[in-house]
Amino acid sequence: MEKNRSRVLQYILVILVGIYVGISIFRLVKPSGRSVDINAVNSDWAKLMLVLQSVDNGYVENIDHAAVTEDILPKIMEELDPHSVYLPPMELEKAEESLQGGFDGIGIQFNVPNDTIVITSVISGGPSERAGLMTGDRIIKVGERVVAGVKMAQDTMVSLMKGPRGTNVKITLNRMGEKEPLVFDIIRDKIPVKSVDVAFMINDTTGFVKLSKFARTSYPEFITALATLKSKGMRKLIFDLRDNTGGYLDQALMLCNEFLQKGDLIFYMEGVHRPRQDMFADGSGLCKDVELAVLINEYSASSSEIFAGAMQDNDRAMIYGVRSFGKGLVQESINFSDGSGIRLTTARYYTPTGRCIQKPYESYAEDFYERYTNGELFSADSIKVNDSLKYETPKGRIVYGGGGIIPDVFVPLDTVGVTEYLIKCNRQSMQIRFANKIADENRTEMRSLNDMQSIEAFLNRLNLESRFKRFTSEAGIVPKDSEWKISGKIIMTQVRALISRYTPLGDDAFYPIYLKTDNVVKIALGE
Numbered sequence: 001m002e003k004n005r006s007r008v009l010q011y012i013l014v015i016l017v018g019i020y021v022g023i024s025i026f027r028l029v030k031p032s033g034r035s036v037d038i039n040a041v042n043s044d045w046a047k048l049m050l051v052l053q054s055v056d057n058g059y060v061e062n063i064d065h066a067a068v069t070e071d072i073l074p075k076i077m078e079e080l081d082p083h084s085v086y087l088p089p090m091e092l093e094k095a096e097e098s099l100q101g102g103f104d105g106i107g108i109q110f111n112v113p114n115d116t117i118v119i120t121s122v123i124s125g126g127p128s129e130r131a132g133l134m135t136g137d138r139i140i141k142v143g144e145r146v147v148a149g150v151k152m153a154q155d156t157m158v159s160l161m162k163g164p165r166g167t168n169v170k171i172t173l174n175r176m177g178e179k180e181p182l183v184f185d186i187i188r189d190k191i192p193v194k195s196v197d198v199a200f201m202i203n204d205t206t207g208f209v210k211l212s213k214f215a216r217t218s219y220p221e222f223i224t225a226l227a228t229l230k231s232k233g234m235r236k237l238i239f240d241l242r243d244n245t246g247g248y249l250d251q252a253l254m255l256c257n258e259f260l261q262k263g264d265l266i267f268y269m270e271g272v273h274r275p276r277q278d279m280f281a282d283g284s285g286l287c288k289d290v291e292l293a294v295l296i297n298e299y300s301a302s303s304s305e306i307f308a309g310a311m312q313d314n315d316r317a318m319i320y321g322v323r324s325f326g327k328g329l330v331q332e333s334i335n336f337s338d339g340s341g342i343r344l345t346t347a348r349y350y351t352p353t354g355r356c357i358q359k360p361y362e363s364y365a366e367d368f369y370e371r372y373t374n375g376e377l378f379s380a381d382s383i384k385v386n387d388s389l390k391y392e393t394p395k396g397r398i399v400y401g402g403g404g405i406i407p408d409v410f411v412p413l414d415t416v417g418v419t420e421y422l423i424k425c426n427r428q429s430m431q432i433r434f435a436n437k438i439a440d441e442n443r444t445e446m447r448s449l450n451d452m453q454s455i456e457a458f459l460n461r462l463n464l465e466s467r468f469k470r471f472t473s474e475a476g477i478v479p480k481d482s483e484w485k486i487s488g489k490i491i492m493t494q495v496r497a498l499i500s501r502y503t504p505l506g507d508d509a510f511y512p513i514y515l516k517t518d519n520v521v522k523i524a525l526g527e
Helices: 002-020 043-058 065-078 089-100 127-131 154-161 218-231 249-257 303-313 367-373 420-427 430-441 452-460 464-474 481-500 507-517 519-524
Strands: 085-087 102-105 108-111 117-122 138-142 168-174 182-187 189-192 196-201 206-211 236-240 265-271 274-280 291-296 318-321 329-336 341-350 390-392 398-400
Touching: 065 085, 085 089, 117 127, 127 182, 138 154, 154 168, 196 218, 196 507, 206 218, 206 507, 218 249, 236 519, 249 265, 249 303, 265 303, 291 303, 291 519, 303 318, 318 519, 420 430, 420 481, 430 464, 430 481, 452 481, 452 507, 464 481, 481 507
Parallel strands: 206 236, 236 291, 291 318
Antiparallel strands: 085 341, 102 189, 108 117, 117 138, 138 168, 168 182, 196 206, 265 274, 265 341, 329 341, 390 398
């Protein structure tokens, strides 16, 4: 089966593209610049070629070759494994954009409470800041298209504002204190995309870094954050990889290198057509003496698992959280000249002890549901392990392969503080809507809050608890005293964090407040 799948990867795309589109239209080129020989068709595929050629030459009606090709290619890739995919031009552009570290646009972040775009931050130095947009502005039109109150998908809103750098887009918005809508002509430009969401000192000696993805710029972003944290006295780092689904393998490799000693094995790759390749640390890392804690959850995948596995197998860090996703496959990008491409699984990667942490393909559809129903997210005893896939680290810790990284310190899903009132508030985004209201009422003062001390002092003056209860009650969500006693602290932490995001510090103010109720962070800190 594996041999047949491997052959499909090499030949089926070439055959279909050659027959349906023609050599002159599709010339497949690998990223290295080496052309794929479109005539190198294995004889094992002679029958398939005969069927396709017969259809092409003799079918009763004309065939829409492009439509057939676009329909067939995804189905072929789906039969191989869950991570080998065909990406049409627009999907490929979006996939690469999210990892390249930048895109062309206007430079804002926003949310959409009450079906209206509300700007939560304006990227410093970006085109929107230069044009004069402000946090709290409500965008009602992009170009001539109304985007407020029309239940437009958020992806559509984003696509309207994006566009090639140097092009113009007209933004019409409402601003508090202005009776009439304001119109801005904005010249789109390159907008940097951060993968380090936040980096700050969580106490006098412990730094905290949250990495959202392994993008092209992740390593230099991390090094910049590291220099700042070390200058502030960091001796321990909490590295948050929760919800990080992976990205570029080389970024994971370079980040691992920062923490390991010379000669430590980081991981190795191997496949039917890829001989084993070992990746070792070179000893040049700047964090070899920094105590490390790594946070993972069920959505931490691929490069996140490479990093966590390398730290765990080298006895370099303690891993906290719940079992990770379980993706142990390496994809290679092969781009086509029409702007489409494939992500092709070419090898498996293995952690230093020899673990392959890829979970079975057949478990993908129900995996998260099963984790929840069998109690795995709530109890370490519910994690299923395979004793035949047991490995031992240099210091004698037992680790397991076969489906994700099992943390050293299991931290269950936190259900403390959950009440019906909290659930209703979350469903109707009451915390976000209330934060927008408070920010609107205090916009001028909030723009001058440039440090955590002034932000905390500002929040303490607002009587937020009683005002939030009144706000939700007016919307028909009335808290019982017993519910507020259970959920109040969580809700107020969320509200304070969301309001602080409207200050110039943005996420640098949001996370220090929000993480105060994070049970995984607390345990990693030893609290």
